[in-house]
Amino acid sequence: MTVAWIGDRGVPVAEAAKHAAGLLVTSLCPVFSLDTDVHGTRAAIALAQRTGAAYDQLEGEAVARETAQYTDKGGMFIAPGEARRRADVVVIAGELPAAHYDLIAELANAAPDLDGGAGKRQFFLIGADTPAPGNIKATRLSCDGGLDATLAALRAQCAGRKTAREVAHFDSFAKALAEAKFPVFTFCGQSLGALGLEMVQGLIADINRKQRASALHLPASENGWGSTQASTWTTGFALRTGLARGPAEFDPWRFDVARMIADGEADLHLVVSADAGQVPTHKGLALIAIARTDKPVAGAAVTIAIGEPGIDHDAVVYSSRVGTLAAVEAKAPSELPSAATVLRQIAEHLPHEEALPC
Structure with a gap:
């Protein structure tokens, strides 16, 4: 089963991850949109630290409010x-x-x-x-x-x-x-x-x-609120944080990823989502899609299929029923990798020797 693509061409995950890393290295202003579990968020923030990216919740206006x-x-x-x-x-x-x-x-x-x-x-x-x-x-x-x-x-x-x-x-x-x-x-x-x-x-x-x-x-997005908490304990700030200048900077206007894309500030968009239908495409903007899908996302330079947290693999997510983070077991375990696994694979191909932060 093909689970990774460069454009429309099926490739091994390692090759897709290497190509994605190359795109991140050459990007002047990468931005990340997240809709994932806590481990996926932590891995995305670690990758953002290495690439100087800004990150936000996918369709994150309600979470920002x-x-x-x-x-x-x-x-x-x-x-x-x-x-x-x-x-x-x-x-x-x-x-x-x-x-x-x-x-x-x-x-x-x-x-x-x-x-x-x-x-x-x-x-x-x-x-x-x-x-x-x-x-x-x-x-x-x-x-x-x-x-x-x-x-x-x-x-x-x-x-x-x-x-x-x-x-x-x-x-x-x-x-x-x-x-x-x-x-x-x-x-x-x-x-x-x-x-x-x-x-x-x-x-x-x-x-x-x-x-x-x-x-x-009761949050608009449980994934969004879990990512908000993970971002806060990792960097000291909630979502809509930028890492282009090294230290984390929180600014709900500057690092609103949707605004950055609309205003032409970003040149690469990395999207993490369990639903490929949520992944937006923008003309002239390179796209790395990490999503649950059985085909390449239209317009994406790189697509890598992942499992859904709590369905394909065990996960830690925010639960509104208990008001805090909860560990959930996979309901239908599959061989699809988690978002955290794929993001770490991409980071391994970056031109740095130090280990990826937790």
């Missing part, structure tokens, strides 16, 4: 386990990715233990178009003007201020909030912008003046 929530504004957050045990009112702000529906359904099918398990959780949805995850029964909070306008009006009404638009079912929400022992707001950066994320935390802070409340962050 979530990161900014922590790095720029801060907030009050709890782990999923604490939400399962203690949240008696759950407020869902905006749309959640389908990957989190099972967790929300689990919350809906269990009672909190603050009152001995006698009561049921109440659910509220913020936003007129917000779908109910897993078809849970929830009271919708909305007003004209969209999600951000609803959040602003909700915060204002909770503070006793007059608003131009009143939030539907606000009285039910206010009553539930007054009786709640531990309300929890859940959100992600997929549907909330920077202002919306800040507004949610502002509302939580307001509530905490009288009672306790917190937030459960």
